[in-house]
Amino acid sequence: MTKIGYARVSTDEQTLSLQLDALEAVGCHSVFTDRGVSGGVPPRDRAGFVAALDHLEPGATFVVWKMDRLGRSLGGIIDTIDGFKALDVEFVSLTESIDTSLATGRAFWQIIGVMAELECNLISERTAAGMAAARRRGKKLGRLKVLNAEQIAEARKKMERGVTLACLARSYRVNARTLSRALQAGGQ
Numbered sequence: 001m002t003k004i005g006y007a008r009v010s011t012d013e014q015t016l017s018l019q020l021d022a023l024e025a026v027g028c029h030s031v032f033t034d035r036g037v038s039g040g041v042p043p044r045d046r047a048g049f050v051a052a053l054d055h056l057e058p059g060a061t062f063v064v065w066k067m068d069r070l071g072r073s074l075g076g077i078i079d080t081i082d083g084f085k086a087l088d089v090e091f092v093s094l095t096e097s098i099d100t101s102l103a104t105g106r107a108f109w110q111i112i113g114v115m116a117e118l119e120c121n122l123i124s125e126r127t128a129a130g131m132a133a134a135r136r137r138g139k140k141l142g143r144l145k146v147l148n149a150e151q152i153a154e155a156r157k158k159m160e161r162g163v164t165l166a167c168l169a170r171s172y173r174v175n176a177r178t179l180s181r182a183l184q185a186g187g188q
């Protein structure tokens with residue numbers, strides 16, 4: 001079974017040696033790295049990660065020292081690891097002792113997925129509840145209006161005198177579509 005290792009550090013000042021030593025110790029055939037790349041950068045936009053993917057074959061194992069080497073957010077990490085499943089590739093995280101080729105590793109991974117979904121649902125519920133409470137207090141939600149009612153009335157009069165929509169939009173420093181929508185809405 002081929003083991004492909006991946007290591008990443010966020011800054012050029014950090015060292016990869018701890019990760020590289022651990023990946024070598026478990027028998028990784030090849031190790032690919034990204035140096036000075038933040039965990040916020042999607043894996044598919046990292047040269048080392050993409051090179052590692054190119055070397056994966058069905059039945060191979062993708063190994064990292066720690067799960068957070070894949071990304072910053074749990075949702076992003078889950079998506080990445082689920083992508084391995086689609087490639088028929090196993091995943092191992094040495095620090096967290098996750099090995100998707102074992103029953104316990106797959107079970108643990110399913111629990112992580114359920115917890116991530118729960119977290120997402122709780123955030124949505126809290127956001128909806130907060131927005132509802134704000135509406136009850138009379139707060140208007142959404143983007144602020146770029147043009148006020150007086151500016152819209154003024155623009156309407158200028159258009160009646162022949163000034164073009166594009167010219168007016170430039171003078172108000174807004175997109176022509178923004179001005180057009182404001183005029184159609186009647187300045188409400």
